[in-house]
Amino acid sequence: EICQALATVKVTVNGQDILEAAEGNGPVSALDAALRKALMNFYPMIAEFQLRDYKVRILDGGSGTSAKTRVLVESSNGHQRWTTVGVSTNIIDASYQAVVEGLEYGLLLKQQENPVSVLT
Structure with a gap:
């Protein structure tokens, strides 16, 4: 079984604080997923x-x-x-x-x- 990593990020975009968490197959994958989740509504092109x-x-x-x-x-x-x-x-x-x-x-x-x- 693959152990999933969890990352939580808090970012501020246009004065709005966003807190998101995501899982990945390692800490960098989880970090990337959490950042994308937090930023997607503001910057959909990052998809x-x-x-x-x-x-x-x-x-x-x-x-x-x-x-x-x-x-x-x-x-x-x-x-x-x-x-x-x-x-x-x-x-x-x-x-x-x-x-x-x-x-x-x-x-x-x-x-x-x-x-x-x-x-x-």
């Missing part, structure tokens, strides 16, 4: 984004378990790929940074594809 690759590297191996961890996340929208990074002594925090940056960068790419004209 197009996929986490394609996840890599972890220890930056200062001599520090043992207190070493800084670098997490690289590769994301895709189906026709473009981008890589984001998170760094922390806490692997979950580093993963969170990289996943959030991936979603934000994907939204920026989407905004560049469909710029909103501002009338003055």
Whole structure:
């Protein structure tokens, strides 16, 4: 039996606090699912984004378990790929940074594809 991980996130979007929880087949999968659940009503285009690759590297191996961890996340929208990074002594925090940056960068790419004209 596969043990499911559970993640809970609290984010503020446009002044509104949103608390969501989700399960995944690991902590990063659960974290990604909870973030998407919290943000989907505000940014429905994130449904197009996929986490394609996840890599972890220890930056200062001599520090043992207190070493800084670098997490690289590769994301895709189906026709473009981008890589984001998170760094922390806490692997979950580093993963969170990289996943959030991936979603934000994907939204920026989407905004560049469909710029909103501002009338003055």
